[in-house]
Structures are given as structure tokens and as C-alpha cells.
Amino acid sequence: MSSGASEQLANKVALVTGSAQGLGRALSDRLAQAGAQVALLDLKEQEVTAAAAEVAEQYGVDTLGLAADVTDEESVARAFDAAVERFGRVDIVVSNAGILISGDITEFDVAKWAKVVEVNLVGYMIVAKHAARVMIPRGSGVIIQINSKSGKTGSYKNSAYAASKFGGIGLTQSLALELAEYNIRVNAICPGNLLDSPLWVDSLYKQYAERWGKTVDQVRQMYIDKVPLKRGCAYDDVADAMLFLCCDGASYITGQALNVDGGQTMH
Ligand SMILES: NC(=O)c1ccc[n+]([C@@H]2O[C@H](COP(=O)([O-])OP(=O)(O)OC[C@H]3O[C@@H](n4cnc5c(N)ncnc54)[C@H](O)[C@@H]3O)[C@@H](O)[C@H]2O)c1
The missing domain is CATH 1.10.1220 (Arc Repressor Mutant)
Incomplete structure (x- = not known):
């Protein structure tokens, strides 16, 4: 039996990338607490397998640990196929995997700069592509990208990360336009500093x-x-916003990038 109080997502299947640790793990916990079956996907095979087992144990839902690299389309395709084979479908995809490499522009190694864009932006595109592939035939779905306040305002000596996250908002809006006819909503959440x-x-x-x-x-x-509200962003702040965007109460919301940052960014 699930220990979740709400069961808002009972009978839903969610897939979360970058979920072996950090925010992705916390979001997986919240989805499971709300009654969803959760596929956890991460580069780190051992850690994601262990995380999936812990989430299943704690919340009494079925989970699956998937080793995949969001920049490698074949591995992402295989992971989605495995999730569909196990659960029958995927209703909710949270594209959370991301990296940050900062540096002065005059010394920034171009390969490192490109790597950040590869994971944060191209990786999101690959994950969203396969989310759409499995959601379109069902005529419904929710895609949520974990973006950042650095997707809305420049970030000091953090040009690769900000560029990748700004790009993510363009991708979110474009996919929201393209997938609306299939009843697939695409939104981003822009957390403040965790x-x-x-x-x-x-x-x-x-x-x-x-x-x-x-x-x-x-x-x-x-x-x-x-931060105007004078505290750091907590995992729960992001999880609350995610849950709202997953549920029917958000059925008229698509193409948005929701700031969850205590008022630090106001556009
Ligand atoms: N930590 C913050 O202050 C903060 C603030 C705003 C937004 N964010 C965003 O939240 C998300 C999660 O951040 P976090 O702080 O939990 O990071 P984290 O580094 O703690 O966790 C990221 C996870 O993603 C995985 N990952 C990295 N590259 C991957 C790849 N190519 N394929 C699959 N998995 C991969 C890692 O193995 C790790 O488990 C990121 O998108 C980040 O940009 C973080």
C-alpha cells in the first residue's frame, strides 16, 4: 500500500531523468507518494537501480531503474521502450538531468561549453522526442522540463549553463505548440538556488x-x-509545482516556464 496521502496520480506512469540523486530523486519520491509508478533514469546505473528500489519500498508503488545517457538517443529510446514494456505506457515525463560547468569566457574550453549544451538542451530534446513518440498514440501526456532561473536571466561566468537553459525555454514553447493537438502539455519549471x-x-x-x-x-x-522571500529553494517547492503541472487542475496550462524562486526572477 502506498503511504501517499493524496493518490492524485494513481494509475499514472512517470519517467524522471537524472533521478539517481538530488532534485530528480526528490521528484521521483513525490510522484510515487502521489501514487504514480515511476521509471527512474540516470547515467549512474548502480545508484539509479538502488534509488528505484528505495522508492518502491518507501511508497509501495512499482518502479524501474533505467541506465541511460540523455545525450545518447539509442539508450534513451531503449529506456522508453523498457518503461512501456513494464508499465504499458508513460503519462508524465520529467526532464531533469542537467550539468553545470562554469568559467570565464576567455578561458572557457569549447568542448566543456558544448557538453553543457549537449546534456541540458540536446538531452532534453532527445527525451522529449521519445516522450512524444510514446504519448502521441495515446492522445495525452505531460512533459515537464526542470529548467532554472538561469533560463530567464543571464548567470555570471556561467554562460554555458544559462545558454542551455534559455534554449530549453524555446524548446518547451515550440514543443507545446507542436504537441497541443495530441493533448500533450509541455511546461518548464525554473527553480531558484537549491x-x-x-x-x-x-x-x-x-x-x-x-x-x-x-x-x-x-x-x-x-x-x-x-531572494525576496529570504530562503533557498527546497526540493518540496519544486515538487509542489511539478505535481500541480501534472494534474488536471493544470489542464489549460502549456508552453509556460514557471518561476519557483521566492520572487528572485519576475518575468
Ligand atoms: N541545484 C540547484 O541549485 C539547481 C537550481 C536550479 C535548477 N537546477 C536543475 O535541476 C536539475 C537537477 O539538478 P541537481 O542539483 O539535482 O543535480 P545533481 O548533479 O545532483 O543530479 C543530476 C543527476 O543527473 C544525472 N545526469 C547527468 N548527466 C546525465 C546524462 N547525460 N544522462 C542521464 N543522467 C545524467 C547525474 O548522474 C545525477 O544523478 C538540473 O537540470 C539542474 O540544472 C538545479
């Missing part, structure tokens, strides 16, 4: 503290101070 995520805790605080001669606590406070 200040407790591995990206920040394991890497960014230290990098910024060294760069600016500040302590990790001072860096964290600096980022909180940028």
Missing part, C-alpha cells in the same frame, strides 16, 4: 568562498539575501 542540494553543498559553496575570500556561511547568506 541551497541544500549536492551541487551547492559539495561544490559551489567552496568554490565561491575561495573566489571571494568569504566563509561558506557568508556565501550561503549572500544567496539567501538575493
